Amino acid sequence: MKYDSITEIIGDTPLLKIDKEVTGLENIDVYVKLEYHSPFGSIKDRVAWELIREDIDTIKENNQTLLESSSGNTAKAIQGIAGANGLDFKTITNRIKVEEVKDILITMGAEIEELPGKSECPDPNDPDDPLTHLDRLMAREGDKYFRTGQYTNEKNTKVHREQTGQEILDDLGKVDYLFGGLGTTGSTKGVAQKLKEENPNLEVTGIVSSQDDFIPGIRTANEMWEVGLYEKELYSDRAVVDSKDALEGMLTLIRNCGILAGPTTGANYIALKRKLSEIDQELEEQKTAVFFACDRFEHYRSYIKKRKPEIFGGDEREGTETLTEEELEQVPEISVEEAEEWIEEENPVIVDSRSNPAYQMAHIPDSINIPEEKLKELVETGKPFSQNQKILLVCPGGRKSRKFAALLQRDNFEAYSLKEGVTGWRNQEKSLESN
Amino acid sequence: MLKLTPKTNEVVDKLVQDEETLKELADGFGSPLNIMLPENFSKNIQAFRDVFDEHGIEGKIFFAHKANKSESLIAQGRKENIGIDVASENELRNALSKGLKGEEILATGPKNREFLRLAVHHGCTLHIDSFEELKKVEKYSEKFETETDVLIRLNNFVPRDRKAIQKHSRFGIPTEKKEEIVQKLDEYDLVNFQGFAFHLDTANMRKKAIALQNIFDLVKDFHSEGYQTQILDIGGGMKVNYLESGEEWSEYLEAIQESVAGKREGITWNSHSFGLRSENQSVKGSVDLYSYYNETAKDDYLCKLLSREIPGYERTFRDLLRDYMIELYIEPGRALLDLAGITVGKVNFVKEDACGEKLVGLDMNKSNINPQNWELMVDPYIIHRDEEREELEDGVFFIGNLCLESDFIHKHKTFLDKKPEEGDLVVFVNTAAYHMDFGESRTIQHDPADKIAVYGDNNWKKDELYTGMEMEQ
Numbered sequence: 010m011k012y013d014s015i016t017e018i019i020g021d022t023p024l025l026k027i028d029k030e031v032t033g034l035e036n037i038d039v040y041v042k043l044e045y046h047s048p049f050g051s052i053k054d055r056v057a058w059e060l061i062r063e064d065i066d067t068i069k070e071n072n073q074t075l076l077e078s079s080s081g082n083t084a085k086a087i088q089g090i091a092g093a094n095g096l097d098f099k100t101i102t103n104r105i106k107v108e109e110v111k112d113i114l115i116t117m118g119a120e121i122e123e124l125p126g127k128s129e130c131p132d133p134n135d136p137d138d139p140l141t142h143l144d145r146l147m148a149r150e151g152d153k154y155f156r157t158g159q160y161t162n163e164k165n166t167k168v169h170r171e172q173t174g175q176e177i178l179d180d181l182g183k184v185d186y187l188f189g190g191l192g193t194t195g196s197t198k199g200v201a202q203k204l205k206e207e208n209p210n211l212e213v214t215g216i217v218s219s220q221d222d223f224i225p226g227i228r229t230a231n232e233m234w235e236v237g238l239y240e241k242e243l244y245s246d247r248a249v250v251d252s253k254d255a256l257e258g259m260l261t262l263i264r265n266c267g268i269l270a271g272p273t274t275g276a277n278y279i280a281l282k283r284k285l286s287e288i289d290q291e292l293e294e295q296k297t298a299v300f301f302a303c304d305r306f307e308h309y310r311s312y313i314k315k316r317k318p319e320i321f322g323g324d325e326r327e328g329t330e331t332l333t334e335e336e337l338e339q340v341p342e343i344s345v346e347e348a349e350e351w352i353e354e355e356n357p358v359i360v361d362s363r364s365n366p367a368y369q370m371a372h373i374p375d376s377i378n379i380p381e382e383k384l385k386e387l388v389e390t391g392k393p394f395s396q397n398q399k400i401l402l403v404c405p406g407g408r409k410s411r412k413f414a415a416l417l418q419r420d421n422f423e424a425y426s427l428k429e430g431v432t433g434w435r436n437q438e439k440s441l442e443s444n
Numbered sequence: 445m446l447k448l449t450p451k452t453n454e455v456v457d458k459l460v461q462d463e464e465t466l467k468e469l470a471d472g473f474g475s476p477l478n479i480m481l482p483e484n485f486s487k488n489i490q491a492f493r494d495v496f497d498e499h500g501i502e503g504k505i506f507f508a509h510k511a512n513k514s515e516s517l518i519a520q521g522r523k524e525n526i527g528i529d530v531a532s533e534n535e536l537r538n539a540l541s542k543g544l545k546g547e548e549i550l551a552t553g554p555k556n557r558e559f560l561r562l563a564v565h566h567g568c569t570l571h572i573d574s575f576e577e578l579k580k581v582e583k584y585s586e587k588f589e590t591e592t593d594v595l596i597r598l599n600n601f602v603p604r605d606r607k608a609i610q611k612h613s614r615f616g617i618p619t620e621k622k623e624e625i626v627q628k629l630d631e632y633d634l635v636n637f638q639g640f641a642f643h644l645d646t647a648n649m650r651k652k653a654i655a656l657q658n659i660f661d662l663v664k665d666f667h668s669e670g671y672q673t674q675i676l677d678i679g680g681g682m683k684v685n686y687l688e689s690g691e692e693w694s695e696y697l698e699a700i701q702e703s704v705a706g707k708r709e710g711i712t713w714n715s716h717s718f719g720l721r722s723e724n725q726s727v728k729g730s731v732d733l734y735s736y737y738n739e740t741a742k743d744d745y746l747c748k749l750l751s752r753e754i755p756g757y758e759r760t761f762r763d764l765l766r767d768y769m770i771e772l773y774i775e776p777g778r779a780l781l782d783l784a785g786i787t788v789g790k791v792n793f794v795k796e797d798a799c800g801e802k803l804v805g806l807d808m809n810k811s812n813i814n815p816q817n818w819e820l821m822v823d824p825y826i827i828h829r830d831e832e833r834e835e836l837e838d839g840v841f842f843i844g845n846l847c848l849e850s851d852f853i854h855k856h857k858t859f860l861d862k863k864p865e866e867g868d869l870v871v872f873v874n875t876a877a878y879h880m881d882f883g884e885s886r887t888i889q890h891d892p893a894d895k896i897a898v899y900g901d902n903n904w905k906k907d908e909l910y911t912g913m914e915m916e917q
Contacts, residue, residue: 115605122608123606126644126646126647126648160726161724220739221738221739230695231694233698234698236726237724237725241702249691363767364757364763364764367764367767367769370664370667405769408500432502432766432769
């Protein structure tokens, strides 16, 4: 297929049926709209282009900077379009909580401005929300910017009604259940409007994240009213999903269906599974359900790692977890009090495992610096020291050095640990060097 | 029915369930009555100490005195060997009179000359808020022939890798003035640089991590100028969780938002909007209510902050403190006072307004519980004098005893099972932090509330007579 412009590739995404083995639903066919099959990788591509499309020539003429409050996918899509059209883009947000997403935006060339965190001392005059900051910026230098306004612009809903919804309708006809995460609410709302034309009894479930939790692209119930497009009446019910369950759902889709979608999609799927499992057995006729795969999982790796460290084989890999109490007890410890004399006599290699800047600022005379991470690697993989020399390990307080000494002992090194660590050394006013 | 069920613990439950004692105390001392629970104060202290131990860091706790004027808590803190953070001359005097030594006292906040002089004279550690203040400290140190330990309070922390809209702080010295700070420290002989202090007006951990990144950068810069950072004071702001259920909190907030959006009625008095406003069917602005439900609070919050990786250092906050051999100071107010105090008010009357809304008039006013209109969004317990009370369908508003239209204890509706009547007790749990005497006034000659300390098997003493040794006997 040949295209002349990147924006031509937006839309017309595949609709994939999920295997009944996976859903466990006998009477309901479940389809997922693979919105990540879009050039910038998410359901937001459609919105971003729709918000700009009609005005693109004027924006270019006036050389305006595109302005939006977006925490991720919309920003990514707008930046993609801006880049392809020689325009600049700026996003003002307080919601970029995933490091990779920020890195991706920076790599793409977006300008990000972050807002302050929520005040601890409540102040009614604090214009703390991003949209108010945008309003003020527009009031001050409005002619420099073109504000896309995904939270209030009806085009957000319109594009999903006329395109996304229409595509689903063309493929499936009647749909009985629709599941969508609530962010700007544009996609769920637009698609629901279209599908209701065919089936007025469509049941729409809006998915929000539980209070105090965070799922990228989905708001908590309390954040919904900040969104101008939100219409509570549209939803037959609202499902609250927490990030743990969302990731479970995501893993099911990734591992059992080859659908490499992100946490939001996982949340949609879990909400669907919960609701439909309850009614499946009572159904007398075949029904159809649809949910969205909003984006891909790759740029949420740190998010996944933080919340599900176990799938990466635990959060700490030191090699030290294999140590037994006995091994630890056998480590010879040198107390700070006797250390100077002992060093004088034995002439050990003194290894300080703190980070390098800290070592540079103050360390025990003649010690060398092998930061913990490096030391871990050396101890695990090979023989870092010569066998016939004593080694004195030093860490901040004597806990870690003891573990490393135990590991080295296991390999027959003559390793010792400085009992009270470099902190104890300093507290007893022994001399320290700095670089 | 909207509920905001308070989170309690066994110490609170034991007292709240002991209705006879509460009635006796309320009748004996009058309304409102503040009841301090020093045992819970100790539990909170221990929880923070456990975090220090668990993370293998050196740390000191300084109780932020401003959060409550109670004397029993100062006595309890002394028994537990914690320090105190004082923010005025009188707070400092109070701490000294309770036997705290200068070295156990941090003098913070805006300072007049009298406060500065007394703090320097007693060898307190001072937070330095401005260059002018540093100069005054030098002068007083000279006068008293002493040296004074100082922590430089910083503001304006900037992330390395992105732009951020700064919320300006009235406290401290901007980080970019580091050369000037060093220059002043070189110039003054009698101030001893001990380290840095900051307190962000947010519990947002990402913002705190950025502040810490800036500070560790300064630790290196100051080292190369010959100044060693021994202490890092991260202030307070570690949150408290007041409520049993996050869902209840979320539902109540949504009810307020729906009410502001015009889709629901009768949740707040005269459609009070708590700082929100409606624009094009969406709700804008930020709600001026403390977040009363917090999943991560107090010692858990500190634990999480210590485990947080500091950007640009690839190490956790804890590891950096240990690596650089820096002692951590914390100044919790709210977090140390969690469940450490209860306020009991007596019902004066119950009436209906023109629309039939029920107003429960208490013999206390908003200054006894809501400083600066920070409304306490936690349901009180009601102790009825008589079990035969009318059932209630709709909620009630608690109003105060001032002749002011705005004197509300709660501008949000509270949904009770039974209608309170004159003489019944309304028991607000968890008021010790700020919701007690922070903004208390003597307007229209109402007396300030009495304070007592309750301990052990619901034994009690006047607050100022409690020594902290009661449980030992």
